[in-house]
Amino acid sequence: MTQPDLDPAIETVQLLTPEGTRVADTRYDPRVAHLDADALRRFYADMVLTRRFDTEATALQRQGELGLFTPSLGQEAAQIGSAHALAPQDFVFPAYREHGVLHVRGLDLTDVLKQFRGVDHGGWDPAEHGVHLFTLVVGAHPLHAVGYAMGLQRDGVVGTGDPQRDAGVIAYLGDGATSQGDVNEALVFAGVSDAPVVFFVQNNQWAISVPVSGQSKVPLAQRGLGFGIPTVRVDGNDVLACYAVTAEAMERARSGGGPTFVEAVTYRMGAHTTSDDPLRYRDEAEVAAWRAKDPIDRLRHYLESAGELPAGFLADLDERAEALARHVRDAVHAMVPPPAASMFDHVYATPHALVDAERAWFTDYQASFEDGGVR
Numbered sequence: 001m002t003q004p005d006l007d008p009a010i011e012t013v014q015l016l017t018p019e020g021t022r023v024a025d026t027r028y029d030p031r032v033a034h035l036d037a038d039a040l041r042r043f044y045a046d047m048v049l050t051r052r053f054d055t056e057a058t059a060l061q062r063q064g065e066l067g068l069f070t071p072s073l074g075q076e077a078a079q080i081g082s083a084h085a086l087a088p089q090d091f092v093f094p095a096y097r098e099h100g101v102l103h104v105r106g107l108d109l110t111d112v113l114k115q116f117r118g119v120d121h122g123g124w125d126p127a128e129h130g131v132h133l134f135t136l137v138v139g140a141h142p143l144h145a146v147g148y149a150m151g152l153q154r155d156g157v158v159g160t161g162d163p164q165r166d167a168g169v170i171a172y173l174g175d176g177a178t179s180q181g182d183v184n185e186a187l188v189f190a191g192v193s194d195a196p197v198v199f200f201v202q203n204n205q206w207a208i209s210v211p212v213s214g215q216s217k218v219p220l221a222q223r224g225l226g227f228g229i230p231t232v233r234v235d236g237n238d239v240l241a242c243y244a245v246t247a248e249a250m251e252r253a254r255s256g257g258g259p260t261f262v263e264a265v266t267y268r269m270g271a272h273t274t275s276d277d278p279l280r281y282r283d284e285a286e287v288a289a290w291r292a293k294d295p296i297d298r299l300r301h302y303l304e305s306a307g308e309l310p311a312g313f314l315a316d317l318d319e320r321a322e323a324l325a326r327h328v329r330d331a332v333h334a335m336v337p338p339p340a341a342s343m344f345d346h347v348y349a350t351p352h353a354l355v356d357a358e359r360a361w362f363t364d365y366q367a368s369f370e371d372g373g374v375r
């Protein structure tokens, strides 16, 4: 018996080769035509700053200042490119390593580290920048994203034709998360309700120590097709292509055209988290092959060959990156744990007799220690 052809040859959108050469693409070129050299330098700076944040936070965890950190090393193009394609009124549901997305949305990245230092349950106000808190439960948030998107439909802010008003949602998830039941339920609801949501899967090849071959026998992008959702596979280390593909998908969402499933093919160049040692399960040769496709080098080569990277720009950017690292260090050192009794504060939105009783007991217990007990 012959094996059925399981690969419908979904093409991978690429506008910049790993060497930084521009590739023509009739469908996506119009999506990037308005990006001038300033805009591309901004993309470049955002990727460099995100990476500097990443190195600094990793160092702080190694110094014992953070309990854990989730690096985004290698995934900067997927995050910066997609985030720049969002409108202010769009809402983002990140997983737990979308530092680049948060940076583009205007968050102070030190807010991310409050949770990793254990001084806050979240770190920021989701309403302020249109970014939900990180969700460490793998694959839980795509359902929330679809629910939010269906809410936008009911609020009448989808497909009105007013670009200032029409809104959409983007949910970031990993290759491993696509195997979760919740994610598949989210895809069902999004598909049948034409929800204005983009599932942006960063296929970074690994779910901790499980390779993507353990998640699917066919390209991940095909999952979208099975739910009747338009699907695109994009070179996730190509910031221009990630921008173009997301711009098209978000426009479809906002205009009432329904969901899109994007598979951004990228690579997690560092550890899964600071608690992980990837040397135990993957080959150095594999990492080296992906290092040659580094998203930051790629855009730099393109800008250099176009004569659009003046030396002063790179020197200034180095200074900005070092200033960011200092800011991150200072902010983390200055974070103090809240009073222990604050753990009772957010259990319910309104007062609750049982929680009040538990708080009172705990406060008395603390007071029973000569030094006031643990903070």
Ligand SMILES: Cc1ncc(C[n+]2csc(CCOP(=O)(O)OP(=O)(O)O)c2C)c(N)n1
Binding pocket: 097, 136, 137, 138, 139, 173, 174, 175, 176, 177, 178, 204, 206, 207, 208, 268, 272
């Ligand atoms: C429901 C659930 N199961 C298991 C875990 C443990 N866990 C944390 S991250 C992870 C792998 C996720 O891989 P992927 O979705 O590919 O995202 P990546 O971490 O590579 O960005 C697992 C299994 C968890 N946090 N939540």
